[in-house]
Amino acid sequence: MITPGDYLDLLDARLPGLVVGAHVYGSRVLDDVVADSDLDIVIELASPASVPAVPGADVAVVLAGSLEKPVFDVTPLSGEITPVLWQQLRTVGQTVRGTRPTCPGTAADVEAYCRDNLISYWKLDFDRFREVLPTLDPEQPIGRDALLWVGLGPSRLWHTIRTGDIISKSQAGELAAQRWPDLAPRILDLVASRRGEDRHLVVDHGRASLEVFDRILADVTT
Structure with a gap:
């Protein structure tokens, strides 16, 4: 699992003097690091350059000063930026190089996103799954990574819409299980699997x- 320090050492070797800011978000700052967690990081460059892809790093690259602007006014050099990312950076993000950013934005922007x-994203995937579900054996094994993605991701958005807070995938699953106890055993299996426990995941979890x-x-x- 790559660390912020290791990643910055690599970038400094490839792009000497260009990396003026680095800000970590995601599982590393939400107390939800698991074995296969990526390093979620935003890099600020002094001038445009191509940042090399590194396995295990999910990177958005912007020009220096971009994090002082509303997200809608910024065009990233690479990667994706969203109002949710801006909120993470201004609230729980960890600055490991440079100045902590202001990332201006509103709660309404985050909720609307x-x-x-x-x-626009999740419903399309679930509608496709809804079409094939009747043809599948409920006890048939199902792919872990894809299941954890779809099984926990929407609950994070649900919590943010309701409260304005951004939480981890694991916490989102736990809160969804509390809200809908009839589904709790299956949901909590996903949380346990994410945390490295051996759970037999099947179509019925989907x-x-x-x-x-x-x-x-x-x-x-x-």
């Missing part, structure tokens, strides 16, 4: 994830 993302998503949509649109 989360609501749109539920429909069905529960679909049901959670449908309930989230109902909860945030009423």
Whole structure:
């Protein structure tokens, strides 16, 4: 698992003098690091340059000064930037080089992004799964990585829409299990698997994830 220090050493060797800011977010600052966690990091460069891809690092690259502007006014050099990322950086992000950014934005921007993302991104995936679900054996094994992504991701957006706070995937799963106790055993299996426990994940876990998503949509649109 690559560390921020290791990653910056690599960048400094490739791009001497150009990396003027580095800010960590995601699982490293949300107390949710697991064995396969990426390093989520935003890099500020003094001038445009190509940042090499590094396994285990999920990187957004911007020009120096960009993090003092609203996200909608910034075009990244590479990677994706969103209102949710801006909020993480200004609240819980960890600056490991440079000055802590202000990342201006509003709660309304964050909520609007989360609501749109539920429909424009997540609903498409779940609708495809909904079509094939009746043809699958509920006890058939299912891919762990994809299941954890779809099973825990929407719950994070649900919590942010309701409260404005950004939380980890594991905490989001725990809160969804509390909210919908009839689905809790399957949801908590996903949280346990994310944390490295050996859980037998099957299609029925996917069905529960679909049901959670449908309930989230109902909860945030009423």
